[in-house]
Amino acid sequence: MTRPGKKPGRLVVVSNRVAMPRQTATGGLASAMRAALQERGGLWFGWSGKLAAQSAEELHRLSDGPIDYVTIDLSRADHDDFYAGFANRTLWPLFHYRPDLVDYQRSHLEGYLRVNAVFADELAKLLEPDDIIWVHDYHLIPLAAMLRERGVRNRIGFFLHTPLPAAALLIALPKHRELLETLASYDLVGLHTARDLRALEDYFLHEVGGAMRPGGRLRAANGRLFRAGVFPISIDTAEVADVARKAMSEDAVREFKQSLDGRDLIIGVDRLDYSKGLAQRFEAFAHVLERSPALHSHVTLLQIAPPSRGAVPEYRLIRRELERMAGHINGKFATPEWVPIRYVNQSFPHSLLAGYYRVARVGLVTPLRDGMNLVAKEYVASQDPKNPGVLVLSRFAGAAQELTEALLVNPADTVEVADALERALAMPQRERIARWRSMMDVLQRHDLTAWRNAFLHALTG
Numbered sequence: 001m002t003r004p005g006k007k008p009g010r011l012v013v014v015s016n017r018v019a020m021p022r023q024t025a026t027g028g029l030a031s032a033m034r035a036a037l038q039e040r041g042g043l044w045f046g047w048s049g050k051l052a053a054q055s056a057e058e059l060h061r062l063s064d065g066p067i068d069y070v071t072i073d074l075s076r077a078d079h080d081d082f083y084a085g086f087a088n089r090t091l092w093p094l095f096h097y098r099p100d101l102v103d104y105q106r107s108h109l110e111g112y113l114r115v116n117a118v119f120a121d122e123l124a125k126l127l128e129p130d131d132i133i134w135v136h137d138y139h140l141i142p143l144a145a146m147l148r149e150r151g152v153r154n155r156i157g158f159f160l161h162t163p164l165p166a167a168a169l170l171i172a173l174p175k176h177r178e179l180l181e182t183l184a185s186y187d188l189v190g191l192h193t194a195r196d197l198r199a200l201e202d203y204f205l206h207e208v209g210g211a212m213r214p215g216g217r218l219r220a221a222n223g224r225l226f227r228a229g230v231f232p233i234s235i236d237t238a239e240v241a242d243v244a245r246k247a248m249s250e251d252a253v254r255e256f257k258q259s260l261d262g263r264d265l266i267i268g269v270d271r272l273d274y275s276k277g278l279a280q281r282f283e284a285f286a287h288v289l290e291r292s293p294a295l296h297s298h299v300t301l302l303q304i305a306p307p308s309r310g311a312v313p314e315y316r317l318i319r320r321e322l323e324r325m326a327g328h329i330n331g332k333f334a335t336p337e338w339v340p341i342r343y344v345n346q347s348f349p350h351s352l353l354a355g356y357y358r359v360a361r362v363g364l365v366t367p368l369r370d371g372m373n374l375v376a377k378e379y380v381a382s383q384d385p386k387n388p389g390v391l392v393l394s395r396f397a398g399a400a401q402e403l404t405e406a407l408l409v410n411p412a413d414t415v416e417v418a419d420a421l422e423r424a425l426a427m428p429q430r431e432r433i434a435r436w437r438s439m440m441d442v443l444q445r446h447d448l449t450a451w452r453n454a455f456l457h458a459l460t461g
C-alpha cells in the first residue's frame with residue numbers, strides 16, 4: 001500500500017512490443033502504453049523489434065521526455081521460436097478460439113521459455129526495490145515466476161490484452177499447467193472482460209485444483225495467492241476527439257474527403273490478422289453491393305490493413321486471400337468512375353487516422369474475436385458531435401461489452417452484417433446522435449487514465 005505523502009514507486013512496463021518515439025504504434029498495446037507512460041513517466045522494457053547475432057547482446061537505452069526505454073534485440077532463432085512460433089502460432093490462435101490454426105512445437109515452447117528467461121535476467125538487473133512492475137500480454141506469461149526465482153520481491157501485475165478462452169480450450173494446450181499456473185506468481189492479473197475473468201477462474205477452480213479465498217483472491221494448487229480482475233482498456237478520449245477535430249483542416253484529410261466526391265465512406269482499420277474477420281467483412285460488403293444496386297457509386301469502403309507478423313505463414317495466407325477478394329469484388333462492381341473497395345496495406349499515424357474516422361459515415365469493426373479493439377473506441381471518439389457516424393461492431397470484440405449502442409453483429413453472419421451496414425448508412429441524424437452520445441459518455445468516464453489508475457490502484461492498494 002502506498003502511504004499518504006510517500007512518492008509512488010517508479011512504473012516499469014514490460015512488453016514484447018515497444019512503441020519507440022516517433023514510430024507509428026500499429027497495435028493497441030503499444031498505442032495504449034505509450035499514452036499511459038507519457039502521462040506518468042517510467043521505464044519501458046521490451047524487444048527492440050530488431051534481430052542480432054545473439055539475444056540481448058547489448059541493452060539499447062533511450063530517454064524521451066518522461067519515458068526511459070531499454071530494449072534488447074533477439075537472435076533469429078529466439079525470434080522464430082518465441083515470437084513467430086509459440087506466441088503467435090500457438091497462444092495467439094488458441095486464445096482467439098482458433099484451435100484449428102494452433103501449431104504446437106516443443107522447440108517453440110523451449111524458445112518461449114528461453115526468451116522469457118533472457119527478459120528476466122536483463123530486467124532483474126535494472127530494478128529498484130520500490131519499482132512497480134507491469135507485465136503485458138501472452139508473450140510474457142511466465143515472466144513473474146522467473147523474476148521471483150531471481151529474488152525479485154516487488155509488486156508485479158500482468159495484463160492480458162487478448163481474450164482468454166474457455167477452460168475447455170485452454171486444456172488443449174500441451175503442458176498448459178506448467179505455463180498457466182505461473183500466472184499465480186503475479187500479484188494481480190487483469191483482463192478486458194467478465195467473460196475472460198470467468199474463463200480464468202474456471203480454469204483455476206475446476207481444471208487445476210485451485211480455490212477461491214476470501215477477498216476474491218485465487219489460490220493456485222501450489223498455494224500461491226493472487227488476485228484477478230476486469231479492467232477494460234481504453235483510449236485517451238479527449239485527446240483523440242481533439243486530434244480528430246484538428247485533422248479536418250489538414251491537407252491530407254481535406255484531399256481525401258474531396259476524393260470521395262460526396263460518397264458515403266465506410267472505414268475499417270485493422271492489422272492484417274485472421275482474427276479481425278476481414279474476409280467475412282469483404283463478403284458482407286459485396287453482399288450489400290449485390291443486393292442493393294442503388295448504392296453503387298454512392299458508397300466506398302476504405303480498408304486500412306497494415307501487414308502484421310509476416311514471418312507467420314497464416315498471416316501470409318490471409319494477405320493473399322484478401323488481395324484476391326478485393327480484386328475480385330472491385331473487378332465485379334467497379335465502374336470507370338468508382339472503385340468500391342480502397343484496400344491499403346500501409347500504416348498511418350493517429351493524426352491522420354482520426355481525420356479519416358471523422359469523415360466516415362460508418363466504422364466497420366468486425367473481428368471474429370478481439371481482446372478489446374481500440375479502433376472501435378477511436379472511431380467513436382473521433383466523430384463530429386453534431387453529425388456523428390455509426391459504429392457497426394462485432395459482439396466478439398471486448399469493446400462490445402461497453403459500446404452497447406453500436407449496431408452489434410455476429411461477423412460470421414454475412415446477411416446480418418450487410419443489414420447493419422445498410423441500416424447504418426440510412427440511419428437518421430437524431431438516432432445517430434443519441435447512440436453516439438451514449439457511447440461517448442462511456443468513453444469519457446472510462447478513458448485510458450482511468451484504466452491505468454484502476455489497475456495500478458488494485459496492484460498497489
Ligand SMILES: O=P(O)(O)OC[C@H]1O[C@H](O[C@H]2O[C@H](CO)[C@@H](O)[C@H](O)[C@H]2O)[C@H](O)[C@@H](O)[C@@H]1O
Nearest residue numbers: 017027028029137161162233370371372373374
Ligand atoms: O506486436 P504485434 O505482434 O505487432 O501485434 C500488435 C498487438 O496486437 C495485440 O493487441 C491487443 O491489444 C489491444 C490493446 O489492449 C487490444 O485492443 C486488442 O484487442 C488486442 O489484439 C496483442 O495483444 C499485442 O500484444 C500486440 O502488440
Ligand SMILES: O=c1ccn([C@@H]2O[C@H](COP(=O)(O)OP(=O)(O)O)[C@@H](O)[C@H]2O)c(=O)[nH]1
Nearest residue numbers: 025026027028029031271347348373374375
Ligand atoms: O495504420 C494504422 C493502423 C492501426 N493503428 C493503431 O493500432 C491500434 C490497433 O489497436 P486495436 O486494439 O484495435 O487492435 P490490435 O492491433 O492491437 O489487435 C489502434 O490504436 C490504431 O489506431 C495505427 O496507429 N495506424
